[in-house]
Amino acid sequence: MLPALPLGWRLDRPPDVLSVSYPKGGRDFPRGRISEIVGARSSGRTSLLHALLAASTGRGEFAALVDTGDAFDPCSAAATGVELSRLVWVRCGGRVEPAMRAADLLLQAGGFGVVALDLAEAAPRQLQRIPATAWFRFRRAVETTPTILAVVADRPLAKSCATLAVKLPPRRAVFTGRAPFLLLRDAV
Amino acid sequence: MFACIHSAEAAALASSFSPWVESAGPNTAVFSLTPRQLAERHWERITSNCPASAPPVQVAVASTVEAAILAAHNLAGCTFIAPDEEMRVLGPLSIDCLAGVSLWGSLPSCAPVGGALWARRSGRVNNPPQAASLPHIELFGILDRWGIHTLADLARLPEADLAARLGERGVELHRLARGALDRPLRPEIPAATYEESAEFDHPIELREPLLFVIARFLHDLIARMRAQSLAAQAVHLALDQQKRTLGLPFPTLDLKLLTKLIEHSLERQPPEAPVERVYVALQPTRPRRVQHGLFTPAAPEPERLELTLGKIRALVGEGNVGYPELFDTHRPGAGKPIACQGALLPALAFRYFRPPLEARVELEAGVPKHLTTKMFRGRVVQIAGPWRSSGDWWRPDFWSRDEWDLRIDGGALYRLYRDRAAQQWFVEGVYD
Numbered sequence: 001m002l003p004a005l006p007l008g009w010r011l012d013r014p015p016d017v018l019s020v021s022y023p024k025g026g027r028d029f030p031r032g033r034i035s036e037i038v039g040a041r042s043s044g045r046t047s048l049l050h051a052l053l054a055a056s057t058g059r060g061e062f063a064a065l066v067d068t069g070d071a072f073d074p075c076s077a078a079a080t081g082v083e084l085s086r087l088v089w090v091r092c093g094g095r096v097e098p099a100m101r102a103a104d105l106l107l108q109a110g111g112f113g114v115v116a117l118d119l120a121e122a123a124p125r126q127l128q129r130i131p132a133t134a135w136f137r138f139r140r141a142v143e144t145t146p147t148i149l150a151v152v153a154d155r156p157l158a159k160s161c162a163t164l165a166v167k168l169p170p171r172r173a174v175f176t177g178r179a180p181f182l183l184l185r186d187a188v
Numbered sequence: 189m190f191a192c193i194h195s196a197e198a199a200a201l202a203s204s205f206s207p208w209v210e211s212a213g214p215n216t217a218v219f220s221l222t223p224r225q226l227a228e229r230h231w232e233r234i235t236s237n238c239p240a241s242a243p244p245v246q247v248a249v250a251s252t253v254e255a256a257i258l259a260a261h262n263l264a265g266c267t268f269i270a271p272d273e274e275m276r277v278l279g280p281l282s283i284d285c286l287a288g289v290s291l292w293g294s295l296p297s298c299a300p301v302g303g304a305l306w307a308r309r310s311g312r313v314n315n316p317p318q319a320a321s322l323p324h325i326e327l328f329g330i331l332d333r334w335g336i337h338t339l340a341d342l343a344r345l346p347e348a349d350l351a352a353r354l355g356e357r358g359v360e361l362h363r364l365a366r367g368a369l370d371r372p373l374r375p376e377i378p379a380a381t382y383e384e385s386a387e388f389d390h391p392i393e394l395r396e397p398l399l400f401v402i403a404r405f406l407h408d409l410i411a412r413m414r415a416q417s418l419a420a421q422a423v424h425l426a427l428d429q430q431k432r433t434l435g436l437p438f439p440t441l442d443l444k445l446l447t448k449l450i451e452h453s454l455e456r457q458p459p460e461a462p463v464e465r466v467y468v469a470l471q472p473t474r475p476r477r478v479q480h481g482l483f484t485p486a487a488p489e490p491e492r493l494e495l496t497l498g499k500i501r502a503l504v505g506e507g508n509v510g511y512p513e514l515f516d517t518h519r520p521g522a523g524k525p526i527a528c529q530g531a532l533l534p535a536l537a538f539r540y541f542r543p544p545l546e547a548r549v550e551l552e553a554g555v556p557k558h559l560t561t562k563m564f565r566g567r568v569v570q571i572a573g574p575w576r577s578s579g580d581w582w583r584p585d586f587w588s589r590d591e592w593d594l595r596i597d598g599g600a601l602y603r604l605y606r607d608r609a610a611q612q613w614f615v616e617g618v619y620d
Contacts, residue, residue, distance in 0.1 A: 041600035046537035046620035071539040074512035091508040109496040111488030182572035184593040
């Protein structure tokens with residue numbers, strides 16, 4: 001006989017995940033949740049974002065990138081494996097408020113595998129003006145969908161609204177060859 | 189019942205009877221008769237009203253299109269063929285009449301073998317018709333050897349045996365000779381234009397009343413398109429002298445979607461003055477047919493996505509929404525990743541500073557040792573380079589530069605370059 005469940009108990013199905021292969025080990029990004037990728041410059045946050053977009057578009061899904069600072073490099077994204085024809089790219093010219101509204105519109109439209117909100121390098125003053133309710137709104141918008149909302153930033157922004165927070169430590173550059181004939185190859 | 193007119197003025201005469209006219213040749217027109225036209229024998233007026241000096245007009249009415257064409261081509265005056273009497277009327281005709289008429293448009297024409305045979309049989313040695321107008325010419329040679337000279341002779345042959353010997357083409361010829369080859373009329377539908385316009389006594393200043401008028405036009409145009417099984421590929425809108433075109437990524441007949449798209453367009457680019465004249469036109473195309481797969485990943489609904497992108501364009505600007513595209517060039521930041529250089533590319537993503545950051549660089553023996561920008565500064569700890577590249581020297585925006593990959597003491601990896609033309613240093617972006 002099954003034990004009685006306490007009042008208010010809810011059976012939550014574990015969320016589906018999108019597995020992303022990454023040089024520092026694979027990552028599973030839960031669908032229908034907010035995931036944060038946090039790190040300083042050259043920590044690998046953009047590499048991880050590209051890997052996530054490549055995993056999504058490689059499965060035949062459509063993805064959207066809200067590029068707050070016009071920093072996206074299609075060339076390195078294509079080299080990572082991102083199918084550019086399946087990627088909607090929104091350039092916001094360094095303005096955070098239109099970026100947040102664009103992300104909201106894309107989440108409400110639905111049908112995307114990944115909606116990436118790139119807030120890295122955004123001005124701290126603009127980031128401080130993001131109301132906490134925006135993240136709750138995003139969480140409600142994605143929780144019944146298979147969409148992953150990936151937020152890339154210098155520091156945690158979504159806080160408790162994010163199910164997964166990937167904090168990337170600073171990396172050490174790997175140059176090959178002998179001085180003065182060095183070649184930048186990777187960062188570990 | 190179908191009527192066929194064979195005359196120099198066939199198209200004009202036929203169009204006076206029906207708007208749906210099929211052209212079966214340069215001087216032949218076929219149309220369908222209404223019950224009233226049939227009961228009152230309207231077609232007889234064509235020959236009776238024809239002046240004596242005018243070229244002769246041959247008219248035939250039959251229950252099938254092909255029988256009417258055959259009779260109009262070969263029988264003078266006005267001919268009425270009642271149903272099941274095709275053989276009685278058409279039977280005495282020579283089998284050559286089948287070759288001279290451009291019938292069987294749906295069937296492939298044969299190779300021009302037997303042209304001399306046809307010329308011998310038809311007696312047109314000096315003026316043989318073009319090979320394209322001689323379908324089944326080899327069949328005529330076979331029928332000639334069989335002693336088949338009239339349509340009645342051909343019609344008397346057993347269809348099954350004819351099929352066994354001559355195949356599908358022989359059966360078609362047999363049915364044609366019997367007047368039993370039936371097909372629907374293929375009228376030439378004139379290209380319709382889907383446009384509406386209006387001029388107002390008082391100019392419209394507000395957006396909502398203007399949208400109300402445009403939505404009413406769209407409603408009528410969409411109804412007309414739906415009746416013709418067409419869909420809109422683009423919307424052309426003219427407000428006074430200000431013209432704009434909204435290209436749709438997919439054909440649609442969704443009134444709400446089209447109205448919303450026009451509303452977003454008017455929000456982004458409002459009319460410069462109160463509007464006195466409105467012109468709306470829809471560009472027709474075939475409707476969209478999509479086959480969904482059971483295991484296909486979910487994708488955004490096209491209508492909803494287009495509306496969403498329209499709203500985002502209003503937020504961030506027209507040219508800032510789309511999908512990235514790589515050009516076939518070596519220009520930094522725009523070209524395709526070159527496969528042969530794949531092994532040389534760093535296994536790091538790159539982030540651009542757009543526009544590139546101006547930098548002040550301290551050199552030591554020609555190598556950067558200290559870097560200062562408005563965003564960061566630091567001592568160069570590791571550096572690789574320079575990599576010299578240039579291109580597009582024949583264009584005003586040619587590029588020529590020396591690149592370095594460097595790490596400063598803060599730990600970040602940057603791409604620094606010196607513009608050789610401007611003799612200026614820039615930080616292009618950061619490896620991340």
